[in-house]
Amino acid sequence: MQIMGYLSGSSPHITSGAVSALSLLIYKNTGVWFSVPELVPSVLALLQSKANEVIKAVLGFAKVLVSCLHAQDLQNFLSAIVNAILPWSSVSKNHFRSKNCIILFGWQVKIILEIMIRKCGLSSVDLVTPEKYKGFVKSVVEVNHSLLLDISKSKKSIALVM
Structure with a gap:
């Protein structure tokens, strides 16, 4: 895979472009990660970059990866993905000029x-979550749960009105 060579590109533009190309390959053919066993750890290691566009591309790659893989395959990368992405959930830890990023x-x-x-499942994710991020994971679950309750309540109220 020639794209892998561009992951260590000389500029953030080249690196983020390579990561985006890998995201597209994963989306089109989830078996790509079988042929290159170090693909996922290599891409996730780019989260150590200081370039916003590389971070954005790697988080996009992770989103495509978790969306496309089956649960059994995702279990192989669960710990690596969780440990790589969770530091980016904290606003105070990652200072950038742009608050939008x-x-x-x-x-x-x-x-x-x-x-x-x-x-x-929550138990699998919680098992590999570092202690200092368990509160964030819990808040994601609580917010998601409350959204589901709000949606079901609104559907019931719409049905009663009709």
């Missing part, structure tokens, strides 16, 4: 966690 990163992490919890 921080909000975007936290929102992406929340969506990735929701997908993993839906596919693998």
